Amino acid sequence: EAQVTQNPRYLITVTGKKLTVTCSQNMNHEYMSWYRQDPGLGLRQIYYSMNVEVTDKGDVPEGYKVSRKEKRNFPLILESPSPNQTSLYFCASSRIPRGTGELFFGEGSRLTVL
Amino acid sequence: GQQVMQIPQYQHVQEGEDFTTYCNSSTTLSNIQWYKQRPGGHPVFLIQLVKSGEVKKQKRLTFQFGEAKKNSSLHITATQTTDVGTYFCTYGGSQGNLIFGKGTKLSVKP
Numbered sequence: 772e773a774q775v776t777q778n779p780r781y782l783i784t785v786t787g788k789k790l791t792v793t794c795s796q797n798m799n800h801e802y803m804s805w806y807r808q809d810p811g812l813g814l815r816q817i818y819y820s821m822n823v824e825v826t827d828k829g830d831v832p833e834g835y836k837v838s839r840k841e842k843r844n845f846p847l848i849l850e851s852p853s854p855n856q857t858s859l860y861f862c863a864s865s866r867i868p869r870g871t872g873e874l875f876f877g878e879g880s881r882l883t884v885l
Numbered sequence: 886g887q888q889v890m891q892i893p894q895y896q897h898v899q900e901g902e903d904f905t906t907y908c909n910s911s912t913t914l915s916n917i918q919w920y921k922q923r924p925g926g927h928p929v930f931l932i933q934l935v936k937s938g939e940v941k942k943q944k945r946l947t948f949q950f951g952e953a954k955k956n957s958s959l960h961i962t963a964t965q966t967t968d969v970g971t972y973f974c975t976y977g978g979s980q981g982n983l984i985f986g987k988g989t990k991l992s993v994k995p
Contacts, residue, residue, distance in 0.1 A: 813987035871977040876927040
């Protein structure tokens with residue numbers, strides 16, 4: 772089954788404790804991206820990657836890191852989480868290198884930073 | 886920066902009424918996509934529009950792309966409770982980034 776898998780789905784952590792949210796897709800997609808979703812602000816792109824070893828900043832990259840060492844994986848790293856990073860995070864992938872066309876989203880990861 | 890305005894932010898309708906959400910850009914778009922997100926769920930792709938003046942239909946949903954490719958709309962005829970959710974538009978920016986409208990949250994009263 773074609774899917775984007777994120778882990779963990781739910782996480783409560785404390786300020787400053789490094790965490791990684793994993794994202795994996797099994798569709799051999801070129802494009803992968805991360806979003807955060809906050810009430811009243813909609814979906815905002817954090818980082819995106821158009822290919823292996825190529826990553827670019829989206830609208831809200833501060834406080835986040837990503838890597839794309841393999842085509843299927845695109846982890847999101849919070850080196851020192853802060854309460855303002857409490858949010859619902861989505862990973863997505865697309866067959867189209869620039870991300871247009873159909874985006875396949877993961878189920879989401881709800882992160883709370885205390 | 887690049888942005889797209891989506892209105893209304895909320896829409897409450899009686900089941901059977903029609904619903905429309907609009908996305909407006911100050912710049913010409915090469916294409917636009919529409920997504921639906923059910924409560925507690927993740928966004929799901931509905932459609933992509935590419936051509937000026939394009940109109941596409943999916944059962945009770947009608948999607949339009951403006952002649953100038955600066956606006957788009959999603960119209961639902963005779964809403965049902967299964968239509969509840971948030972509808973987003975999005976388009977690709979000049980750098981490979983994606984810009985999303987803030988969404989229109991639709992609630993349907995039975």
